[in-house]
Amino acid sequence: MRFGHFDDARKEYVITTPKTPYPWINYLGSEQFFGLVSHQGGGYCFYRDAKMRRLTRYRYNNVPTDSGGRYFYINDGGDTWTPTFMPMKKELSFFECRHGLGYTQITGTRNNLRAEVLYFVPLGQTAEVHQVTLKNEGSTPKSVKLFSFIEFCLWNAHDDGTNFQRNFSTGEVEVVGSTIYHKTEYRERRDHFAFYHVNAKVSGFDTDRESFIGLYNGFGDPDVPSAGESKNTIASGWSPIASHGLDVTLAPGEEKKFVFVLGYVENPRAEKWEKPGIINKQRAQQLIAAFSSAEQVSAALGKLREHWQGLLSSFTLESGDEKLNRMVNIWNPYQCMVTFNMSRSASYFESGIGRGMGFRDSNQDLLGFVHLVPERARERIIDIASTQFADGSAYHQYQPLTKRGNNEVGSGFNDDPLWLILGVSAYIKETGDYGILDEQVPFDNDPNNAASLLEHLKRSFDHVEKNLGPHGLPLIGRADWNDCLNLNCFSEDPNESFQTTGNRTGRTAESVFIAGMFVHIGPEYARICEYKAQPAEAARARSEVAKMERAVLQHGWDGEWFLRAYDFFGNKVGSKDCPDGDSKILIEPQGYCVMAGIGVATGEAKKALDAVKERLDTPYGIVLNNPPYREYHVELGEISSYPPGYKENAGIFCHNNPWVMIAETMIGRGEQAFEYYKKIAPAYLEDISEIHRTEPYVYSQMIAGKDAPRQGEAKNSWLTGTGSWNFVAISQYLLGIRPEWDGLCVKPCIGKEVPEFTVTRKCRGATYRIHVKSTGGTGQVKLTVDGKPIDGVIVPFAKPGSTVHIECEAS
Numbered sequence: 001m002r003f004g005h006f007d008d009a010r011k012e013y014v015i016t017t018p019k020t021p022y023p024w025i026n027y028l029g030s031e032q033f034f035g036l037v038s039h040q041g042g043g044y045c046f047y048r049d050a051k052m053r054r055l056t057r058y059r060y061n062n063v064p065t066d067s068g069g070r071y072f073y074i075n076d077g078g079d080t081w082t083p084t085f086m087p088m089k090k091e092l093s094f095f096e097c098r099h100g101l102g103y104t105q106i107t108g109t110r111n112n113l114r115a116e117v118l119y120f121v122p123l124g125q126t127a128e129v130h131q132v133t134l135k136n137e138g139s140t141p142k143s144v145k146l147f148s149f150i151e152f153c154l155w156n157a158h159d160d161g162t163n164f165q166r167n168f169s170t171g172e173v174e175v176v177g178s179t180i181y182h183k184t185e186y187r188e189r190r191d192h193f194a195f196y197h198v199n200a201k202v203s204g205f206d207t208d209r210e211s212f213i214g215l216y217n218g219f220g221d222p223d224v225p226s227a228g229e230s231k232n233t234i235a236s237g238w239s240p241i242a243s244h245g246l247d248v249t250l251a252p253g254e255e256k257k258f259v260f261v262l263g264y265v266e267n268p269r270a271e272k273w274e275k276p277g278i279i280n281k282q283r284a285q286q287l288i289a290a291f292s293s294a295e296q297v298s299a300a301l302g303k304l305r306e307h308w309q310g311l312l313s314s315f316t317l318e319s320g321d322e323k324l325n326r327m328v329n330i331w332n333p334y335q336c337m338v339t340f341n342m343s344r345s346a347s348y349f350e351s352g353i354g355r356g357m358g359f360r361d362s363n364q365d366l367l368g369f370v371h372l373v374p375e376r377a378r379e380r381i382i383d384i385a386s387t388q389f390a391d392g393s394a395y396h397q398y399q400p401l402t403k404r405g406n407n408e409v410g411s412g413f414n415d416d417p418l419w420l421i422l423g424v425s426a427y428i429k430e431t432g433d434y435g436i437l438d439e440q441v442p443f444d445n446d447p448n449n450a451a452s453l454l455e456h457l458k459r460s461f462d463h464v465e466k467n468l469g470p471h472g473l474p475l476i477g478r479a480d481w482n483d484c485l486n487l488n489c490f491s492e493d494p495n496e497s498f499q500t501t502g503n504r505t506g507r508t509a510e511s512v513f514i515a516g517m518f519v520h521i522g523p524e525y526a527r528i529c530e531y532k533a534q535p536a537e538a539a540r541a542r543s544e545v546a547k548m549e550r551a552v553l554q555h556g557w558d559g560e561w562f563l564r565a566y567d568f569f570g571n572k573v574g575s576k577d578c579p580d581g582d583s584k585i586l587i588e589p590q591g592y593c594v595m596a597g598i599g600v601a602t603g604e605a606k607k608a609l610d611a612v613k614e615r616l617d618t619p620y621g622i623v624l625n626n627p628p629y630r631e632y633h634v635e636l637g638e639i640s641s642y643p644p645g646y647k648e649n650a651g652i653f654c655h656n657n658p659w660v661m662i663a664e665t666m667i668g669r670g671e672q673a674f675e676y677y678k679k680i681a682p683a684y685l686e687d688i689s690e691i692h693r694t695e696p697y698v699y700s701q702m703i704a705g706k707d708a709p710r711q712g713e714a715k716n717s718w719l720t721g722t723g724s725w726n727f728v729a730i731s732q733y734l735l736g737i738r739p740e741w742d743g744l745c746v747k748p749c750i751g752k753e754v755p756e757f758t759v760t761r762k763c764r765g766a767t768y769r770i771h772v773k774s775t776g777g778t779g780q781v782k783l784t785v786d787g788k789p790i791d792g793v794i795v796p797f798a799k800p801g802s803t804v805h806i807e808c809e810a811s
């Protein structure tokens, strides 16, 4: 069942009923100021850091769900309603939510009054604009009251939700004309404040929540809108809000627009006050002046559209498959940009107060946006590398505001260092900027201990090599990519973290997955060394990689598939020999080892992928492991803590499915790769939205697997490495176009189902028009470049400004 449809021309998803199976959200902002907005106006916003600088309050896991947002109440002759449906839930004769790239527009009509609310963050501004358009669609004049409503968060979202003994006494506001200023804690250590303004004369206002809503009421039955009269309250402690009351008269057919600006302002310490106790509002007034008319709003929206149009033009696909087109051209890159902005901090599943930026997550996210914003990718790489330790290990997470490593989580996730090499190599291939390797980058953010980025990569590489276990395979540490495979944790206490409680320090538990990563990523390091005229180091790296490959085939091969790991006691994890009730096969080494090319020439790769198909494939995607763990295993950790079929215990983890897709292309089975692709790509799931439940325009981290009662149900949409890896799989391996060291590789492997397509790819300033005829999915290609046939699959990089025409026959 569908709850809306794609509008590809406008690059929007159009939701046509408020009653979707879960709130379907969108993101506003891409620089400093961000907002989350659901299809019914729920959500919140923040400046840079969702924990430390939250402007508006949101209640996670509330009843009803999706509580808190930017709401507009209308009192039309005593009938009070909200055009976003929530929170009043009054019947609407028309409802539509259009989630676009960086903006959302929600329209509700009731009793011939059409109310459209447009939400966006203009480029270059630290503010949200909310434009309300009211239109009288009836034949008699209307005189209505409009009330805006937002609830301020007292800045630190964690404190705001926990420290009530203090918070209920700190709230402060100022009201001047049509602007409400929120200045809690501004009197002391904060140099920032927020404001909510409307470009019209107000008939009243409210800033005290209790007075506006009523102590025993909810957002759905607030006092002031129902009474039709603002109370002009000034908050003192408790919960400051901002509400404007507006009297609006509309002749039949008449339309009026109101522009609300929700802004964030920082003042230099010396310029905080206009006079004692009164905020210096100069900067706020500039922001207000920038959006005082509907024309300014429409110009800013136009700029935002152009911005996205520009970004997305670096990779565009024309094919006969509209679902594929919309994933590749619009929604997958859009999600990649959102993960770039948010990492794993704020979504409807991430509360914005938990995790900072992940070392491994950020490096992998980069793979999906490096072609969109290469300069920002460069900056990101330097930030990430600055949190690496001198021994090559890394802080697992760092805080976006301070860019410092997070001590609570610490280090010891032994896959982390290798992802840095992958991120850097993707960046150089995209840009040709080898100069980045010479940048001086600190270790652990200590400017007195810095080295070139190249040296950081060497330490990453060496960290694996220096931490090998009894079988010559990499030690896993706290966990590898699978955060829940905690082979040194042995946790019996529900109050401790599976990841950070390491009460075994032995050097025995080994990861076949990290071994696969080493074989896949090690050659990238070797190639970089060659470029830097270090042939001996390159040769050393290649020989270590070859050694690792042998170790995998000798100790990491289980007969029909790759083993997952050896545990603390040296027992196999993910083997046919594991007892019944335990998993016998896990997905990660199957995909990753084959991606690395292990066993491709000797047959193990094909066997492993056949085993994936037979044991892990389901109608909704490939599950992580099978059978699921039935009981908690203290020696395995969190993986065995989840009920069968969810999360890392046999859920469909959409992050590692693309590794299998890429692996399938490595052995020339493009058709199978595309089958897997379609099973989890959200646009293909639109018709089963009632089962899938999350947004049909973005990937979710996990879909419940075949062992779960709610098989096919997705959770944790938006902020997941799934976005970038699926983009890599489809664009670079199935459609087959990726920058390599010496040119653009064109090697489609998708099969007959996409018989003909054209990709326009911009890279290093040149444009490549690639027209493909695809008669089979074996990965065999013949290329003609500007009319001349060439050998191989690499089209040399062309001069900036030039256009290269490529004809490709893929069979």
Ligand code: BGC
Binding pocket: 483, 484, 638, 647, 648
């Ligand atoms: C989850 C993982 C997640 C980790 C992050 C675990 O509980 O299952 O998916 O990566 O927490 O800390």
Ligand code: NOJ
Binding pocket: 344, 358, 360, 361, 480, 481, 482, 483, 484, 648
């Ligand atoms: C989510 C985490 O963000 C990611 O780093 C991890 O690889 C997966 N979960 C799998 O556990």
